Amino acid sequence: MSHHIVEFKNVFFRYPDGTEALKGVNFRITHGESVGVVGANGAGKSTLLQHMNGYLMPTSGTVTIGDLTLTGKTKREFRKKVGIVFQNPDDQLFMPTVFDDVAFGPLNLGMDEASVRERVRKALGMVNSLDLQDKPPHHLSSGQKSAVAIASVMAMEPDILAMDEPAANLDPRSRRSLISLLKTFKHSKIIASHDLDLILDVCERCIVIGGGAVVADGPSAEILSNKAFLEENNLELPLSFQGRS
Amino acid sequence: MTFDTLYFDIGRMDRLSYRETFVHRLDPRAKVIATILFLFTVISFPKYEIVALAPFFLYPVLLLTVGEIPVRFIIKKMIVVSPFAVFIGIFNPILDTRTAAVIFGVSLSAGWISFLSILLKFALTISAALLLIATTSFPGVCHALRRLGFPALFVSQLLFLYRYLFVLMEEAMRIVRAREMRSFGSRGTGMKVFVRLIGILFLRTMDRAERIYYAMLSRGFHGDIPSLKRSRIAFRDLAFMAITIAFLAVFRFLPITEGIGRVA
Numbered sequence: 001m002s003h004h005i006v007e008f009k010n011v012f013f014r015y016p017d018g019t020e021a022l023k024g025v026n027f028r029i030t031h032g033e034s035v036g037v038v039g040a041n042g043a044g045k046s047t048l049l050q051h052m053n054g055y056l057m058p059t060s061g062t063v064t065i066g067d068l069t070l071t072g073k074t075k076r077e078f079r080k081k082v083g084i085v086f087q088n089p090d091d092q093l094f095m096p097t098v099f100d101d102v103a104f105g106p107l108n109l110g111m112d113e114a115s116v117r118e119r120v121r122k123a124l125g126m127v128n129s130l131d132l133q134d135k136p137p138h139h140l141s142s143g144q145k146s147a148v149a150i151a152s153v154m155a156m157e158p159d160i161l162a163m164d165e166p167a168a169n170l171d172p173r174s175r176r177s178l179i180s181l182l183k184t185f186k187h188s189k190i191i192a193s194h195d196l197d198l199i200l201d202v203c204e205r206c207i208v209i210g211g212g213a214v215v216a217d218g219p220s221a222e223i224l225s226n227k228a229f230l231e232e233n234n235l236e237l238p239l240s241f242q243g244r245s
Numbered sequence: 246m247t248f249d250t251l252y253f254d255i256g257r258m259d260r261l262s263y264r265e266t267f268v269h270r271l272d273p274r275a276k277v278i279a280t281i282l283f284l285f286t287v288i289s290f291p292k293y294e295i296v297a298l299a300p301f302f303l304y305p306v307l308l309l310t311v312g313e314i315p316v317r318f319i320i321k322k323m324i325v326v327s328p329f330a331v332f333i334g335i336f337n338p339i340l341d342t343r344t345a346a347v348i349f350g351v352s353l354s355a356g357w358i359s360f361l362s363i364l365l366k367f368a369l370t371i372s373a374a375l376l377l378i379a380t381t382s383f384p385g386v387c388h389a390l391r392r393l394g395f396p397a398l399f400v401s402q403l404l405f406l407y408r409y410l411f412v413l414m415e416e417a418m419r420i421v422r423a424r425e426m427r428s429f430g431s432r433g434t435g436m437k438v439f440v441r442l443i444g445i446l447f448l449r450t451m452d453r454a455e456r457i458y459y460a461m462l463s464r465g466f467h468g469d470i471p472s473l474k475r476s477r478i479a480f481r482d483l484a485f486m487a488i489t490i491a492f493l494a495v496f497r498f499l500p501i502t503e504g505i506g507r508v509a
Contacts, residue, residue, distance in 0.1 A: 050459070053463055055459050055462060055463070076465070076467075079462065079463055079464070079465055080465070083463070084460075084463050086456065086459075086460055088456070090412050090453075091453060091456040091457050091459075091460050092460045094405065094408055094409075094457050094460060094461060095404070095408065095470075096383065096384035096387070096404050096407055096408050097384050100384070100472065100473075103471075103472075103473060104461075104464055104466075104470075104471070105464035105465055107471035107472070107473070108464060108465030108466060108467065108471060109465055113473055116473065117473075136259075136382075136384070136407075136408075137408065138259075138408075138411040138412065139260075152464070153463075153464070156464060156465070
């Protein structure tokens with residue numbers, strides 16, 4: 001399947017208040033690739049992700065997935081293809097029970113009851129959270145919330161999974177199980193994070209954003225071991241590369 | 246009562262509704278209809294009625310017992326809202342001074358009787374409403390309302406209210422704690438700061454609303470919140486409704502209490 005290629009061509013974006021968030025972003029992600037997006041606070045990572053499913057529209061330049069170019073008309077198609085997992089699960093889990101939340105996407109796709117139930121069961125099974133389905137989200141722990149948030153996106157069966165800081169607020173063990181979970185997904189993945197060890201573990205490729213443009217793009221192991229370059233971009237060596245003296 | 250205890254109190258109410266008893270298992274629709282009928286029956290009594298209201302306490306007491314809801318918890322909640330009822334009725338004894346009855350030589354004015362009647366009705370209606378919430382999960386109530394024909398917009402507002410009540414309260418709790426930690430003594434706790442805190446909370450809520458909307462759009466939202474049928478009316482639900490309706494009708498239209506009084 002070669003049609004899940006994500007391509008940003010010379011994408012500029014300016015917020016209504018005049019802030020230039022993206023200044024000519026170019027990259028191309030092929031099918032099945034895992035790509036980490038890193039950069040300093042305010043470098044434009046979240047803005048970039050919000051272009052992935054048409055929540056924000058480029059001021060100029062194009063975003064394409066396969067043969068589909070992002071416009072006002074193709075927004076809905078984009079949202080079917082790209083599943084976005086948010087940094088804060090409380091923003092993502094807006095329905096009163098876990099079941100309803102995971103079912104929200106499939107129901108909006110107009111599926112019938114039996115297939116919705118099947119999708120929900122599959123998605124929750126994937127993140128080992130089947131027993132949570134009748135619980136309201138505010139009775140869940142942060143780790144459970146983030147698992148359910150992923151399930152709610154997986155239930156739409158997207159081709160591409162985009163995540164914003166998936167491991168924020170997780171304890172080390174939940175973080176570890178999230179990492180092993182992410183490794184089992186065969187989707188194209190785009191993960192924006194400051195957790196460089198997570199990127200190193202999950203993504204073979206890494207894009208560094210600085211000042212609204214791509215400043216580096218290459219194999220994670222290579223980029224994330226270049227100490228001088230990382231420090232230039234407000235980053236540092238992943239902990240696993242830092243020798244303890 | 247501090248903000249924290251208030252927060253955990255609501256949480257407790259919510260947890261009660263996820264228990265498993267006969268009352269909890271009844272279909273939410275049956276309970277919603279029964280409660281609405283109960284409320285209308287109680288408020289349909291004339292303003293000087295006291296005696297005929299007494300048997301209606303059977304309904305909340307039964308729900309309370311079978312649903313294993315702690316009595317003190319419900320009574321506490323009722324006391325919290327009681328000022329409303331008290332202020333509605335407090336002037337009746339002053340304005341309505343006709344003598345209605347003489348008990349042991351003390352004349353009782355009609356105002357006192359109507360005041361007492363208001364309090365009784367208040368106790369009955371509030372306890373019934375509280376028990377509905379304490380024995381039915383809130384999403385259950387919402388789905389019941391939706392399927393009974395309430396407008397979709399109204400029901401989704403209720404669902405969001407429930408979902409984000411806890412998130413918002415935690416947000417407020419964090420702000421309040423942060424203030425307390427740095428306001429030594431009374432400085433920083435005044436009205437001026439309070440107003441600003443409310444402002445901050447409002448802004449944060451707006452931001453959150455936008456992120457939630459984004460999340461909804463990402464999952465194909467286009468104006469209506471869909472939901473699946475989750476429950477069927479079973480025999481016990483029909484039985485529960487039939488008994489409730491019979492109970493309400495008998496005690497509303499037949500002078501049972503008076504009858505018992507005469508026989509005794």
